[in-house]
Amino acid sequence: MDRQLSTRAKVGWALGGLAILVYALFPVAWIVSLSLKAPSDLSNQQFLPTRFSLENYREIFTGNASELFLSALRNSVGICLIATFISVVLAMFAAYAIARLEFPGKRLILSTALAVAIFPVISIVTPLFNLWRQIGLYDTWPGLIIPYLSLTLPISIWTLSAFFREIPWEMEQAAQVDGATNWQAFRKVIVPLAAPGVFTTAIISFFIAWNDFVYGISLTSTERARPVPAALAFFTGSSQFELPTGAISAAAVIVTIPVVVLILLFQRRIVAGLTNGAVKG
Amino acid sequence: MSEIKLEHLVKKYGDGFAAVNDVSLDIRDGEFMILVGPSGCGKSTLLRMVVGLEDITSGDLHINGERVNDKAPRDRNLAMVFQNYALYPHLSVYENIAFPLRLQRSRHPEPEIDEMVRRAAGLLELEEHLERKPANLSGGQRQRVAMGRALVRDADAFLFDEPLSNLDAKLRGQMRTEIARIQRRLGTTTIYVTHDQTEAMTLGDRVAVLRRGILQQCASPRELYEQPVNLFVAGFIGSPPMNFLPGRVEGDVLHLPIGDVPLPEAARAAATGHDLLIAGIRPELFEDASVLDRSRQAGGVLVDLDIDVTEWLGNELYAYVPYEPDPAVRAKLDELDRDLDGEGMRTQLVVSLDAQSRVRDGDRARLWFDPARMHLFDPESGVTLTRDEEVAARLDAENEDLRQGSLERARRAADRAVPA
Known part of the structure; x- marks a missing residue:
């Protein structure tokens, strides 16, 4: 289909695209602008700061809020990476079994995973809070990693099993005939072929964990385990009459950066079509 | 040196359907064995049972005298080329070829792997593509990488599981000769599955014809062609296929739809006790009388026919x-047509004439x-009534001699190439 778009259609599409971009990016731009405003400018009802100041960033990295923010950042990065790693590894095995093997209860596992995914988080927070306090997981890293797995595992299993299903059976059979054990065939053929799927899954899992607020605020009490989204709620102004808007904006900008970096880094890896040429084209 | 022995192999699926039913084959060392049949005849299933990708329901599979039914594919030391090649897309051509060697790293040190890969690549003229990925290769190149x-x-x-079916006609012909050449040179026992009877006839030392999971006949291409055991084999082997004409026997005369034919000596005994027979006449047995030598006309019969369509x-x-x-x-002919993947088209006689013929x-x-070269079949059972066991046995023995001879030559040539 090499139908050329008419000029009018092009302009139409460009305008439509622009509208969506503005709609999506305006809040982000607003937060960036807020984070760069000096405290006196915060409520001057202008979009752009009258003078650019890095005071808010100084505040969260070295000032009053730094204690709260830096430990939270450390917690968030650590907890999310560990949760993502465990969830992807577990999901890889589960999805492989679901895609390749016939066993009783396969449908049950898939539908349970889906049910868990749509189960409202807020309804289990209170029981978890009590349980965690009893068994000593409250306000610890594992205390957050475990509930995060419940959020990330279902979607990981679903996306990965879809990826595994796409990989032709013959790949594996060929490996077995070539002399590979089941494990070698999985590791040397299936996993490399599923790499784009694994990366996609890892990124989705990471975001889900990274963006969580409900577990983060309910299952932690100190900087031992409190993640960034929860820590933002604990920022205070420099006096009780001042809102910590600037510091919160700066922190929000900082926590968005890993997300953007991740996307830019792995964008090229999330390319399907790696299996091109595997079988006849 | 390896022999593969299939003894009463059966593959039954969960619903009781027998994809392979009681197949016994004895594949000799260095032999090129073809499994052929129309789609759904169980030939691929049988191959996958040999390599270990399908479980054997019953029967025994022996490789070099050892029962391997319960061995995993990797322990059977067989190499397979898949229909869609199943190349590893994330590995270069070099790594694809080296893959089986790397799995036994302990057995092959790195320089040896390199040497073996380059030798295989040389044999298949793949040297200049070693660093490329399968996605960037043409169909024929991928096929060679798989080999x-x-x-x-x-x-x-x-x-080989239908290795050429994804190639275009010209390339298929080239690769066919290439496979034959390599097999002869290496003298390795080979099992080759195809639905294409040309491949079967040209490549095979022996050809096993399967129909609905049952082995019909396993013989040299020549024997299949000249002494088929039944209607199915006769109809499957040969292109264009053999013509099947219903014939009524009356004394020494056979009434065919194309005319009356005297029953040849040899066929008389076979025809006794039957009123109705199916006569099988290969298209190339017919000649245009107007361009035929007078001297040859004596032995045959002449029939006048209305030609519908010609193809020059x-x-x-x-x-x-x-x-x-x-x-x-x-009913019998319709059933046969269905078995041979036919379209149930009109019944017609196909004749292949000399290109000099001016028939339009x-x-x-x-x-x-x-008529002496006509086959006669029992219309009930489909069994060939005119099959001559003596001739068949002689053809078989001749074929085995020729095979041994060429295998011997190939091994001597190989010995000369690599002085001890």
Whole structure:
């Protein structure tokens, strides 16, 4: 289909695209602008700061809020990476079994995973809070990693099993005939072929964990385990009459950066079509 | 050196359907064995049972005298080329070929792997593509990489599962000769699955014809062609296929839809006790009487036929003659047509004439053929009544001698190439 778009259609599409971009990016731009405003400018009802100041960033990295923010950042990065790693590894095995093997209860596992995914988080927070306090997981890293797995595992299993299903059976059979054990065939053929799927899954899992607020605020009490989204709620102004808007904006900008970096880094890896040429084209 | 022995192999699926039913084959060392049949006849399943990708329901599979039913594919030391090649897309051509060797890293040090890969690549003329990825190769190159991966390691036997069916006609012809050349040179036992009877006839030392999971006949291509055991084999082997004509026996005369034919000496005994027979006449047995040598005409019969359509191919000419079959054998012929993946089209006689012939569409032509070379089949069981066991045995022995001879030559040549 090499139908050329008419000029009018092009302009139409460009305008439509622009509208969506503005709609999506305006809040982000607003937060960036807020984070760069000096405290006196915060409520001057202008979009752009009258003078650019890095005071808010100084505040969260070295000032009053730094204690709260830096430990939270450390917690968030650590907890999310560990949760993502465990969830992807577990999901890889589960999805492989679901895609390749016939066993009783396969449908049950898939539908349970889906049910868990749509189960409202807020309804289990209170029981978890009590349980965690009893068994000593409250306000610890594992205390957050475990509930995060419940959020990330279902979607990981679903996306990965879809990826595994796409990989032709013959790949594996060929490996077995070539002399590979089941494990070698999985590791040397299936996993490399599923790499784009694994990366996609890892990124989705990471975001889900990274963006969580409900577990983060309910299952932690100190900087031992409190993640960034929860820590933002604990920022205070420099006096009780001042809102910590600037510091919160700066922190929000900082926590968005890993997300953007991740996307830019792995964008090229999330390319399907790696299996091109595997079988006849 | 390896022999593969299939003893009463059965593959039954959960619903009781037998995809392979009681197949016994004895594949000799260095032999090129073809499994052929129409789609759904169980030939691929049988191959996958040999390599270990399908479980064997019952029966025994022996490789070099050892029962391997319960061995995993990797322990059977067989190499296989898949229909869709199953190349590893994330690995270069070099790594694809080296893959089986790397799995036995302990057995092959790195310099040895490199040497073996380059030797296999040289054999298949893949040297200049070693660093490329499968996605950037043409169909024929991918096919050769798949073969390289199979023959790089010292496997007991090569198994091919319709390796040429994804190539275009010209390339298929080239690769066919290439496979034959490599197999002869290496002298490795080979099992080759195809639905294409040309591949079967040209490549095979012996050909096993399967139908609905049951082995019909396993013999040399020549024997299959000249002494088929039943209607199915006769109809499957040969292109264009053998013509099947219903014939009524009356004394020494056989009434065919194309005319009356005297029953040849040899066929008389076979025809006794039957009123109705199916006569099988290969298209190339017919000649155009007007361009045929007078001297040859004596032994045969002449029939006048209305030609419906002709196809001139340069080296020969096909002519089609529609006829109404006898209702008594119609059902049998229809069933045969279905088994051979036919379309249930009109019944017609196909004749292959000399390209010099001037017969054209709509002509009434005088054709000649020799009834002595006609096959007669029992219309009930489909068994060939005119099969001569003695001739068949002689053909078989001849074929085995020729095979041993060429295998011997190949091994001597190989010995000379690598001085001890």
